[in-house]
Amino acid sequence: MPLLFPGDLMHRYRTHTCGQLTRADVGDQVRLSGWLHNRRDLGGLLFVDLRDHYGVVQLVARPDSPVFEQLARMSKETVIRVDGSVLARRAENINPDLPTGEVEVEVADFEVLGTCADLPFTVFPEEPVSEELRLTYRFLDLRRQRMHSHVMLRARVVAALRQKMNALGFTEFQTPILASSSPEGARDFLVPSRLYPGKFFALPQAPQQFKQLLMVAGFDRYFQIAPCFRDEDSRADRSPGEFYQLDLEMSFVEQEEIFAVVEQVLFELFTDFAPGRDVVFPFPCIAYRDAILLYGTDKPDLRVPLQIVDVSQVFSVGAFKAFAGKRVHAISVPGLADRPRSFFDKVEQFAVGQGAKGLAWLKVDDDLSFSGPIAKFVGEVRDQLLAETKSEPGSAMFLYAADTLDALNRVMAPVRVEVGRRAGLFDERAYRFCWIVDFPMYERAEDGSVEFSHNPFSMPQGGLDALNTMDPLDILAWQYDIVCNGLELSSGAIRNHRPDVMYRAFEIAGYSREDVEEKFGGMLRALSLGAPPHGGIAPGIDRIVMLLADEPNIRETIAFPLNQNAQDLMMGAPGAVSDKQLADVHVRVVLPKVRGKRA
Numbered sequence: 001m002p003l004l005f006p007g008d009l010m011h012r013y014r015t016h017t018c019g020q021l022t023r024a025d026v027g028d029q030v031r032l033s034g035w036l037h038n039r040r041d042l043g044g045l046l047f048v049d050l051r052d053h054y055g056v057v058q059l060v061a062r063p064d065s066p067v068f069e070q071l072a073r074m075s076k077e078t079v080i081r082v083d084g085s086v087l088a089r090r091a092e093n094i095n096p097d098l099p100t101g102e103v104e105v106e107v108a109d110f111e112v113l114g115t116c117a118d119l120p121f122t123v124f125p126e127e128p129v130s131e132e133l134r135l136t137y138r139f140l141d142l143r144r145q146r147m148h149s150h151v152m153l154r155a156r157v158v159a160a161l162r163q164k165m166n167a168l169g170f171t172e173f174q175t176p177i178l179a180s181s182s183p184e185g186a187r188d189f190l191v192p193s194r195l196y197p198g199k200f201f202a203l204p205q206a207p208q209q210f211k212q213l214l215m216v217a218g219f220d221r222y223f224q225i226a227p228c229f230r231d232e233d234s235r236a237d238r239s240p241g242e243f244y245q246l247d248l249e250m251s252f253v254e255q256e257e258i259f260a261v262v263e264q265v266l267f268e269l270f271t272d273f274a275p276g277r278d279v280v281f282p283f284p285c286i287a288y289r290d291a292i293l294l295y296g297t298d299k300p301d302l303r304v305p306l307q308i309v310d311v312s313q314v315f316s317v318g319a320f321k322a323f324a325g326k327r328v329h330a331i332s333v334p335g336l337a338d339r340p341r342s343f344f345d346k347v348e349q350f351a352v353g354q355g356a357k358g359l360a361w362l363k364v365d366d367d368l369s370f371s372g373p374i375a376k377f378v379g380e381v382r383d384q385l386l387a388e389t390k391s392e393p394g395s396a397m398f399l400y401a402a403d404t405l406d407a408l409n410r411v412m413a414p415v416r417v418e419v420g421r422r423a424g425l426f427d428e429r430a431y432r433f434c435w436i437v438d439f440p441m442y443e444r445a446e447d448g449s450v451e452f453s454h455n456p457f458s459m460p461q462g463g464l465d466a467l468n469t470m471d472p473l474d475i476l477a478w479q480y481d482i483v484c485n486g487l488e489l490s491s492g493a494i495r496n497h498r499p500d501v502m503y504r505a506f507e508i509a510g511y512s513r514e515d516v517e518e519k520f521g522g523m524l525r526a527l528s529l530g531a532p533p534h535g536g537i538a539p540g541i542d543r544i545v546m547l548l549a550d551e552p553n554i555r556e557t558i559a560f561p562l563n564q565n566a567q568d569l570m571m572g573a574p575g576a577v578s579d580k581q582l583a584d585v586h587v588r589v590v591l592p593k594v595r596g597k598r599a
Contacts, residue, residue: 013081013113019055023102025086030105032057033081033113035143036074038124046072048107050082053148058095058104059084067107077123077143079114082107131555136569138560151559154545157273158225161246161541164265170223170248175210177203177227180519187231189241192585203229206538208457209523211249212495215534216526223248225541231566236553237487239542240566245490246544249536255478255494258535259283259435262482266489266539270431273548283433283482291436292405296329296413301486302432304420306331308412311399314384320377322360326401329412332389333423336396337363343422344372347398350418356411360399364391374399417486431547433484441477442508452509454479457523458493459535460505467504482539484547492537499527 013033021030034052041047048059048071059082061068074080084105095101120136121129123143134141141147162172181188181202188202204210206228214222226247234240246265250258267281284302291298294307311330315323336343344361351359362372369375370382378385389397398419402408420426441460443453450472458477460466466475478494496502502524506516517524545557555561562568582589 017054018050018052018057019099021057021086021100021103021105023088026088026103028086029083030086031081031083032105034079035123036076036078036080036116038076039072039074041072047104050080050105051143055099057098057100058089059107060087060104061107065107067110071107071110074112075116075119077116077119077140078112079116080110081113082110084108131563132569135555135561135563138570142559147556150545150549150551150557153273153549154541154557154559157269157545157548158541160269160272161225161265164268165223165246165248168221168261168265170221171219173211173214173219173222173224175204175207175214175224175226179204179210189229189231192587194585197586205230206245207247208455209520211247211536212457212497212523212534213526215249215251215495216497216529216531218251218532220251221249222536226538234562234564234566237543237546239554239558239561240564241562244541245538246541247536247538249534251532251534253494253533253535255437255480255535258492258494258537259285259480262537262539263433266433266482266484266544269544270548274431276429278427278430280430280432283435285435285437287438288436288440289438292409296409296416297486298436298481299483299486299488300434300436301417302434303427303430303485304417304425306333306416306420306425308416309389311385311388314381314388315401320374320381322374322377323399323401326403327405327408328399328401329408330385330389330397330399331412331416331419332391332395332397333419333425334392334395336423337365337394339396344396347415347419347422351398351400351411351415354411354414356400359411359415360401362397362399364393364395364397366393368393372396431484433482436481436483437479438476439479439481440473441475441479441505442472444473449510450508455491455493456506456509457495457502459496459501464498464501464504467501467508472508478535480537482537487543487547489543490537490539492535494533494535497527497531497533499524502527 010031013031015031016025018032018034032050034050037049037051037056039046039048044063046061046068048061049056050059061071082105084107086103087106089102089104120133120140121127123140126144126146142151165172178191178201181190181200186205188205191201191203193199193201207224207226211222224247226245227242228245229242232238232240248261250261263281263283267279270277270279286300288298291300293310296308309330309332310327312327315328348359348361360374362370362375362378364386365371368386370378385397391397398415400408400411400415402411439454441453441458442450445451454477458479461476461478462470479491480493481491482489496505503513503516507513542554542557546554549557551557560568560570567573
């Protein structure tokens with residue numbers, strides 16, 4: 001739709017956007033504004049691509065035109081306004097890849113709106129550039145088509161999530177950014193108080209307590225596109241500092257009802273934004289302990305249809321001394337017996353890269369005999385091994401032994417995925433969601449004490465009776481994770497809405513009654529004044545967009561991310577502040593010593 005301008009006066013900058021012109025506009029006089037994207041001089045005719053947020057249109061200038069020489073010398077990324085007439089392209093010059101590919105604009109006049117100095121890197125073509133340089137000039141990086149499309153995808157995903165949540169009867173609320181510190185599992189970002197010397201706010205790691213309080217207040221179904229702040233290290237799938245999540249909470253629900261809402265939203269979202277990609281619905285549920293045993297991780301990538309098998313019992317007695325007294329896990333893969341030795345060597349090299357000292361392997365021949373480097377050592381347990389792994393003729397087995405389950409899983413979990421990928425069993429275009437359920441409520445800390453293993457505000461399965469009668473390490477919680485393609489999108493839980501259960505749960509984790517009242521007084525007061533059963537979850541938006549964009553690095557889906565060292569290279573944050581600013585909030589900076597000197 002053309003932009004409007006009053007009376008006979010043409011708009012100061014544009015009548016159309018650069019992605020708007022079609023054959024229907026041929027013969028019209030138009031005004032466009034944008035960035036000089038590219039330039040080509042073909043046999044005396046000058047072609048210039050003009051780009052704005054909406055698209056690209058081709059401009060043309062002839063040698064006898066008064067604008068020819070200036071356009072020919074102008075730097076890329078200069079911002080210009082052009083006036084001209086819309087022409088139809090000849091059939092052989094039509095560009096079917098552009099919405100504007102049937103037309104071009106012959107330039108009659110132009111104005112420079114913004115000059116451009118020497119570029120630190122090119123916008124077009126999109127040549128490889130270091131991440132440090134890209135983040136320093138992120139505003140320039142965002143002009144590139146790939147990054148521009150990722151940021152716009154993110155915006156559309158957020159808009160779609162809002163629409164879907166509203167349609168399901170949820171109401172969007174905003175919760176405080178300045179909050180109190182709480183044990184959410186990561187370091188807080190602290191904000192010193194000017195009015196209360198020596199006291200601090202904390203940026204919320206999640207709106208956990210606030211959304212529960214909204215349920216206690218009777219709002220029933222809450223959601224928010226919530227900013228969260230955690231002072232934790234960067235990873236490819238985790239942005240340091242801040243991230244966003246689809247935070248939701250529901251009253252008078254059990255676990256399955258939350259699953260139903262989240263599955264509907266995510267299934268619709270992924271089928272809407274990735275048409276043609278396979279999404280299995282409904283999502284399977286896998287108990288935490290089963291996930292650890294079968295996949296070596298509580299974040300299984302189900303695009304690989306392989307499972308890990310515990311064969312420790314098979315090797316509890318036998319001649320193969322390398323496995324004696326250790327836990328042994330195996331992965332059986334059909335159709336690999338005809339692969340060359342190099343295939344198995346590469347898998348072993350991958351395992352060594354994960355920390356293994358080596359990786360044993362066997363081929364299952366047509367007569368069910370074994371061949372391979374360790375075949376002569378395992379002949380006496382052949383039948384048991386075949387039975388335990390359900391191996392058929394033509395398959396191959398990969399085996400690894402270690403002293404602990406954790407050591408086994410560090411190797412076998414990634415090996416399972418790598419073998420599946422190399423064997424051609426990996427479905428690159430699928431989205432495989434699953435729920436991980438029945439997490440243990442507690443775990444043993446390094447010092448031998450008992451601590452929460454997940455969300456401390458979760459309801460234990462069995463309630464107060466379980467807390468009073470069971471070994472804490474055997475208690476399961478109404479906690480769950482949603483995982484897609486090996487990436488955890490969110491954790492969630494049915495909340496503990498009873499003060500007596502909350503006191504006892506925290507007591508087991510080493511908190512006194514006074515500790516709980518000091519840290520969670522507001523929550524306790526709320527729970528003691530009529531709290532409904534409630535639960536929720538908060539899928540990460542950054543990770544959702546990362547999956548939809550097929551990007552392995554989460555920073556590629558965020559407009560202005562921090563780098564791996566939690567720095568904003570573009571704005572220079574974090575940075576020093578003045579002594580007066582520090583005095584206002586009653587803070588004194590004490591720098592750490594580095595090699596005998598102050599840092």
